[in-house]
Amino acid sequence: SDPYHWMRDTSDPDFAALLAAENAYADAFVGAAGGGGLRARLAAEMRARLAPSAVSPPQPWGPWSYYQYVPNGMEYPVLSRKLRSSGGLAGRFLSYLSDWEKEEVLLDWNEIAEKFGYVHIGSCRISPNHRFLAYTLDTSGGELFSLEVKDLQSKHVIFSPPDKGIVSLAWAHDSENLLYTVCDETLRPNQVFCKKMQSDEAGLLVFMEDDVNCCVDITSTKDFKYITVNSNTRTSSEEGLCDGIW
Known part of the structure; x- marks a missing residue:
């Protein structure tokens, strides 16, 4: 149509x-x-x-504060984090403002755009243990997103499947298993794959939606104890819940 x-x-x-x-x-x-x-x-x-060096409010999570900003003269944001201060809310805020030398850059959209000429980052998910960064990106403008998983210790991309049309991502509680959805030839997200980080094996298909009217979306609860699998149509939504602690 x-x-x-x-x-x-x-x-x-x-x-x-x-x-x-x-x-x-x-x-x-x-x-x-x-x-x-x-x-x-x-x-x-x-x-x-464009607001110069517009910085998002820090998002405290565990020992880190995560934030992103657009550097002066650049068109794309940078995702970064800094260790949180232990001096209460005021101390953490002052530390966030002053200790720029402790910034750890996790992902610089500008570097990717310089390599490919264009980039659009879709989903972006940090693992519960703060070691891995999973993100989807489109470098052609065709809105067909690919997946990359970056090890934040080695700074290397450790997983990049050949699939195009990856939409949503969800980490399991153990930080070892990443679930992601893949589209069919009509660009309908209908499959859920699971990739184990410390394995050389490809992602394993764990769910497929056969109803051509349904699109599949996945997400983790905030405590990562559960993963929701949603099959949505224009008029209905069916949600499945699976244990995120493996």
Whole structure:
């Protein structure tokens, strides 16, 4: 029913022809209005409206405070954390403001964008033991997200499955098992996989929704004791609960 669904196949020659025609039209239109100078002015105008170094409020969790900010002159945020002070609420807040040298950068969207030219981060989840960072990213603009899991001790990506169309993520209580949803060919999230961090094996399929009207979403409770599996339609929602302590 989507007349533009065929454009998902970027290898289709018709898609390449359409893209070339649209780019030619845009270049002609912008060129008539001032060309590259207009692009530069528009970019500078939009960048000037961004709050410089906008910092999100710190989110205390365990021994860490997590926050993100957009560095001056950059277009994408940086996810960071710092160890919390033990001096009560006031002490933790003052420590957050003053001890910038203790900042640990977990993920810099700008580095990814520099490599690929574009990035959109979807889901982003820290493991309960604060060691792993799982996140989904789209580097093509096609809204087909891939998954990466980063070991925050080694700073290396330790898991990146070939699947595209990964939507939601949920950590189990043990921080060793990550669950994630994968879309089918119609971009409907209908499968749940589980990946064990200390194993070389691929993710294991643990749930599949066969009803083509349902989309699957997963999440963890705040204490990570349970994982919810939701099968949603436009008019209904069915929720399953599984033990998150393995």
